[in-house]
Amino acid sequence: MNDTPRVLLSEASPWPxxxxxxxxxxxxxxxxxxVRRxxxxxxxxxxxxxxxxxxxRRQVALEIAKPFWRA
Known part of the structure; x- marks a missing residue:
């Protein structure tokens, strides 16, 4: 059995x-x-x-205030 760790292609990629x-x-x-609108x-x-x-109401206000790029 080989004990060397395998690297997944996604981990080897320079792009996240x-x-x-x-x-x-x-x-x-x-x-x-x-959805926010x-x-x-x-x-x-x-x-x-x-x-x-x-x-x-507070949760709604906070969700509406988020910019579109924030989850």
């Missing part, structure tokens, strides 16, 4: 993310922005629904 992840990033950012509309139009989805 894959090309596919980079290509999918704009769609992810658009989805985050869309919808949450903001819901918070203004139907604030009682915020509690129904299990969030506090």
């Amino acid at each position: 993310v894959s090309l596919r992840a980079l290509l999918e990033l704009p769609a992810l950012w658009q989805a985050r922005a869309r 919808q949450l903001a509309v819901m918070a203004r139009a139907n604030p009682h629904l915020i509690a129904d989805i299990g969030l506090t």
